[in-house]
Amino acid sequence: MRKILIIGATSAIARATARRFAAAGDRLFLVARQAERLQAVADDASVRGAECVATAVMEALDDSRHAQIIEQAAEALDGLDTVLFAYGTLPDQSACEASFEQTRAAIEINLLSVISLLTILANRFESQGRGCIVVISSVAGDRGRQSNYVYGTAKGALTLFLQGLRNRLHRSGVRVITVKPGFVDTPMTASFKKGLLWVSPDTIARGILNAIDSGATVVYLPWFWRYIMLIIKAIPESLFRRLSL
Amino acid sequence: MTHRYTSWNRYPRATQRVRLQRWRFDSLPLPEEAHESALPFGNGRSYGDVCLNDGGSLIDARPLDRFIAFDQDSGLLRCEAGVLLDEILALTVPRGWFLPVTPGTRFVTVGGAIANDVHGKNHHRAGTFGCHVPAFELLRSDGSRRLCSPESHPEFYRATIGGLGLTGLITWAEIRLRRISTPLIETETQRYDTLDAFFELSAESDARFEQTVAWIDCLAGGARLGRGVFIRGNHAEISPSQPPRPSRRRVRIPVGPPFSAINPATLRLFNAAYFHGHPPGVQRDLVHYEPFFYPLDGVGDWNRIYGPRGFLQYQFVVPRTVGPDAVREILERIAQAGVGSFLAVLKVFGDPVSPGLLSFPLPGVTLALDFPNAGRKTFALLDQLDAVVRQAGGRIYPAKDARMCGEDFFARYPHWPRLDALRDPRFDSSFRRRMRGDLT
Numbered sequence: 227m228r229k230i231l232i233i234g235a236t237s238a239i240a241r242a243t244a245r246r247f248a249a250a251g252d253r254l255f256l257v258a259r260q261a262e263r264l265q266a267v268a269d270d271a272s273v274r275g276a277e278c279v280a281t282a283v284m285e286a287l288d289d290s291r292h293a294q295i296i297e298q299a300a301e302a303l304d305g306l307d308t309v310l311f312a313y314g315t316l317p318d319q320s321a322c323e324a325s326f327e328q329t330r331a332a333i334e335i336n337l338l339s340v341i342s343l344l345t346i347l348a349n350r351f352e353s354q355g356r357g358c359i360v361v362i363s364s365v366a367g368d369r370g371r372q373s374n375y376v377y378g379t380a381k382g383a384l385t386l387f388l389q390g391l392r393n394r395l396h397r398s399g400v401r402v403i404t405v406k407p408g409f410v411d412t413p414m415t416a417s418f419k420k421g422l423l424w425v426s427p428d429t430i431a432r433g434i435l436n437a438i439d440s441g442a443t444v445v446y447l448p449w450f451w452r453y454i455m456l457i458i459k460a461i462p463e464s465l466f467r468r469l470s471l
Numbered sequence: 472m473t474h475r476y477t478s479w480n481r482y483p484r485a486t487q488r489v490r491l492q493r494w495r496f497d498s499l500p501l502p503e504e505a506h507e508s509a510l511p512f513g514n515g516r517s518y519g520d521v522c523l524n525d526g527g528s529l530i531d532a533r534p535l536d537r538f539i540a541f542d543q544d545s546g547l548l549r550c551e552a553g554v555l556l557d558e559i560l561a562l563t564v565p566r567g568w569f570l571p572v573t574p575g576t577r578f579v580t581v582g583g584a585i586a587n588d589v590h591g592k593n594h595h596r597a598g599t600f601g602c603h604v605p606a607f608e609l610l611r612s613d614g615s616r617r618l619c620s621p622e623s624h625p626e627f628y629r630a631t632i633g634g635l636g637l638t639g640l641i642t643w644a645e646i647r648l649r650r651i652s653t654p655l656i657e658t659e660t661q662r663y664d665t666l667d668a669f670f671e672l673s674a675e676s677d678a679r680f681e682q683t684v685a686w687i688d689c690l691a692g693g694a695r696l697g698r699g700v701f702i703r704g705n706h707a708e709i710s711p712s713q714p715p716r717p718s719r720r721r722v723r724i725p726v727g728p729p730f731s732a733i734n735p736a737t738l739r740l741f742n743a744a745y746f747h748g749h750p751p752g753v754q755r756d757l758v759h760y761e762p763f764f765y766p767l768d769g770v771g772d773w774n775r776i777y778g779p780r781g782f783l784q785y786q787f788v789v790p791r792t793v794g795p796d797a798v799r800e801i802l803e804r805i806a807q808a809g810v811g812s813f814l815a816v817l818k819v820f821g822d823p824v825s826p827g828l829l830s831f832p833l834p835g836v837t838l839a840l841d842f843p844n845a846g847r848k849t850f851a852l853l854d855q856l857d858a859v860v861r862q863a864g865g866r867i868y869p870a871k872d873a874r875m876c877g878e879d880f881f882a883r884y885p886h887w888p889r890l891d892a893l894r895d896p897r898f899d900s901s902f903r904r905r906m907r908g909d910l911t
Binding site (some may be wrong): 262263266267269270273274413416 | 493539540550562
C-alpha cells in the first residue's frame, strides 16, 4: 500500500493513473482546482478500492499554500511516499508570440509552480530518506520547435531541473521519474486531429505504474517516442531551422 | 471524427457533429444553432438508427465513466451513465455482485442500457434492465435536472426507461446488483430437433434455470425446422479448486473484407457444424460467466465481417398464444429465401413488466436474427416478416431496427405519444424522424 499525493488530480492522465492506484488499494490525496470535479474523481477512486481518499482544492500558482498542502497530505495519509505531478496547460503559441504576459503565465504554471512544490518535497523526502517523485514533462521539451516552443521551454527546463534533482537525491534513496508522453487524447488536446500515434490516457497511466515499479528514471510513453525524439534531436540545427515542425 | 459514430450494424450511415459531455455537472454541450437537434450517444452498440442523429449533433456521454458509490452490503451501485457494463463487472464480480440483467455484450453503457431498456437470458425471472434501476438523474436542454424514480418525477422516470435518449441526458443512475457466490455458471446444453421441442424445453427449464436461451439453425427447413441448441444455466454456488477462467485470448477483426464474409454457403456450413458440434443428450458444464453471457465479445469488431454495407438485425416478440405458429412461419420464410441468419437467438420472455413506457418485451416469444445487407432482397424478406409479426400482434425492437414502418411502430407502441410529449425539445434522433416520416 502506497501513500500517494496527486497534484492535478482531475486531468485525464491523473484520473487514469488514480484508478490504477485505487484498484491496487493505495491511499490517495488528490489536489485540483475545481472542487466538484475533484470530488467526482475522489468518489470514483474510493469505489474502485483505494484504502482512503482525501482531497484539497488548490490553485497551483498560489505558492504560499504549497508547504501547507504537502503537510496536509502527509497527515491525511499518515506519511507520504509517492507524488505525481499531472497538471499543466497547453498555451496558445501564437498568443504567446504576441504577448509576453501570456508567455510568462505559461511558464509560471508549467514550470515555476512545479519547481516551488518540488523544492518543498525534495527536502522532505531527502530527510525521510525515501520517496518517489513522478513528474509529467513532455517530448515537446526535447527540442524547440516553432509550433510550440513556449510550452517546450517550460517542459524542457522542467526536464533539466528534474535531472539535477535526481542526481542530488540519488544518495538519499529518493527517486525522481521524468515522464515524457507523446500525443495523448485528452481534453488538453481536444482540438487536434488524431492520427496513429495518439494513445489513450490509460496507456500513459500503465506506463507510469510500470516506471514506478521498475526503477526507471526517464520514460517516454509510449516507448517509441524515445526513438522518434532521438531522430529529431539528431537533425543538425542548420537543417532543423528550415523545417516547419 | 464521424467515422466512430455509427451504430453497431453499420447501417444506416449518418453524419453528425459530436460534442463530449465531460463531467456530469457540466451543462449540455448543445449545438449553437437553435434548430439543430442533439442526441445522447453511449458506446454505439445498438443497431439501426436509434443512436444516430443524421444532420444533427450527438452528445458523446462516454467520458461520464466514474463510479459514485457502491454499497457492498446491499449491492446498490451508483455510477455515471457512460460507465460500461464491462467496467461494472470488473469492479463488482470479485466482490460477489453481478448485473441483475445483461444483454449479449458487456460493452454497452449504463445510459444506453436504460435508454433501450435491454433484456437478457433471464428475462423470464428478472425482466428488463430498467426493472433494476431505482433512480437516475435526467439533464434537460433547459438546464433543469430531475431526480427520476418511481416516486420522484415518475412520468419522466417511465418515459426515459426505454425512451431511446429522447427525454434528455441521463447523467448518473443507480443499479440494484444481484449477489453471486462465484463468477461461474453451471450450464446445461442440449441440441433439439424441432420447434415444438424448443417450447417444451423452455417451459420445463424456466422454473429451474435463471438463464435460458436457444440458438437455432435457421437454414434447416422441413422436418428439421427450428432445430437448434438449447442453453440454460444458473450462477454456481460453489467453485471448484481450479475454477475455469475467462480466455485471455482476444481475437480482433482488424479490417473489414470488401464484401460480406457471411453468405449462404458459409452460413450453411457454420450452422450445420454448430448443430452437429453438440452431441445428443444433455451436456453439463461449469464455465466462467464471460463465454456464457458474452460469446461474441471475445471477437473484437466482429461487425466488420459483414463488409462495408453492414448488416440488418431483426428482433421481434409475439404473444405467447400465437408464438409457436408465428415463429414457424417466419422460419419457413427465411429458409425459403435461403438468406439465413448467422446468429438466430430464440427465447421465451416472462411476465415481469418494465416501468418503461416504450419497453420492448411482452410475455411471449422473441427471435433475434441478423442478415447481411444484400440490398433490396434483404429488405423485401424483412417486409414479409413484418407482415407475420403484425398479423400475430407482435412488435419489433427499436434498438435493433433500421427499417420498420412508422405505422407498425405507432400501432404496437401505444404509449409513444406519452413519451413524445416529454421529449426534450432540443433532442431528436434519426429513428424518431424515420418513424414520423419526416424528411431529413
